[in-house]
Every structure is written in structure tokens, then in C-alpha cells.
Amino acid sequence: MDIEHLTKHQIVLLAFLVGFVTSIATGIVTVSLMDQAPPSVTRTINQIVERTVEKVVPAAMPVSQSAAAASATVIKETTVVVKNDDLVAQSINSVQKGVVRIVSLNDRSTLVARGVAIDAKGVILSDRGSLEPLGTVNFEAILPSGERVPAVMRIPVGTSTIAVLDLQMATSSGKLTAVPIADAGKLQLGGSVIRIGGSGADTVGTGVIAKLPDSHSGVIQATVVSTTPGSMIINSFGELIGITTSDSAAWGADFYTLATSP
Secondary structure, X not given: OOHHHOOHHHHHHHHHHHHHHHHHHHHHHHHHHHHHOOHXXXXXXXXXXXXXXXXXXXXXXXXXXXXXXXXXXXXXXXXXXXXXXXXXXXXXXXXXXXXXXXXXXXXXXXXXXXXXXXXXXXXXXXEHHHHHHHOOOEEEEEOOOOOEEEEEEOOOOOOOOXXXXXXXXXXXXXXXXXXXXXXXXXXXXXXXXXXXXXXXXXXXXXXXXEEOOOOOOOEEEEOOOOOOOOOEEEOOOOOEEEEOOHHHHOOOOOEEEEOOOO
């Protein structure tokens, strides 16, 4: 058969035949080489094939999940640079919205102690040593707005010198901002602190942690002092660290009782 005289149809069939024979020969050679290859090479090739199959063949999933995956939202992270002075000012402004002044029902003009809200509904932490000697659990709290509401001290449990009070706020009362409590395990020597205190209007001061609390005392030392019961120190993120109590005052004006949840 003269190849020059083949028709187009015959040429196409011949091309298919050559391709078929070539693929068979290639397969035979490949299998022979795989049988002669060292085991490590075989394992490597198998691993690559397995991983490729896992990526190429997706697992079956419900239609609802497929739709959710198709409409997934891309989250873009943006870095915002905040100056330390701005951060401190923001923290003070936020915490002030949760600071109250506690007075006696017998003398509503004299401050007994300060308090700080740890719950927006009116759970207050203050100095037990200043409130308990008055022989009552009923007090009055002055909110940041200037409104006065009844405050009832819970019966103290244990030896903690931190008092817990519940404010009896009406629906029309001003709102309180809850101040979160800092994680004591993350406090570090030299960490920045802000003191909010004063017997009248709020006064602030800044310092650092000079001594971490231990399991025996439960007080923390800072390089900023406060003599008003119930004054507090916070960190730069507006988290409550400690409160001035009778227990901490016995150590010095720069010591604070570590704040904990009731």
C-alpha cells in the first residue's frame, strides 16, 4: 500500500492507530519502570497523586452549604494606628461612665467611698472597710449623670475587703457603662496604669505597676497614689485592675486590692 495514495479517511484512521499503539507502549514502559523503581520513589509518587486527587475532587456537601460557601464574605484587615495619649483619654472617658459616688443616708453631702460598675444593670464594687462600719447596708449612689439612686450592699462573704452593691435603678435612670475586669494573669511589671480617684470631681494620674500581687496579700502596687476609698487603677484599655480598700491602705497609699468578679 502506497501511503502517498491514501485517502483522507484512511489517513485519519492510520493516525488513530498509531496513537493507540503508542499509548499502549508508553503504558507498558511506565509499568516496567515503576516495578524497577526503589520503594521510596514509589511512595513519593503515590503521595503526590493522593494529595492531588484530594484537592481536585471536592467532597460532597448539601446545597445550602454550597450556596453559603459561594457567597462567603472576604474580610479585609486594616491596621489603625492609635496614639498612646488618645488611647488613655478614651479609656478614662469610658470608665468615668461607670464610676459612682457612694454617700450615707444620714449625710448625703459627704462622700463615703467611690464605686465602679462591673455590670450595666448596677452591680458596683467598692471598699467594704469604709461602708461596713456605718452599720447599715443601705446607701445612696450618685451616678455620673448626677442622679441619685438607692444602693444596697450585699452581705459580705469571706474576708475580701471589696464590697459589692446593687443599685436600684429605675427605667428612667441614667445608664451605666460596665467596666471590664483585667485578667490578673496578664499583668506585667512596668505595665501602664491610670488612677481615677478624688473626693469630689474625678482626678486622674498615671503610673506603672511596681509590684505584682501574690497569693498571700492580693494587693498590687503602682507608682501612683490614692487616698480616697474605692478609687481605682485601670490599664490603657479601660480594664479595672484594682481598688483602694482598707486592706490595701494598710500597705500604703500606692497599693490597691486586686479586683475580682463577685
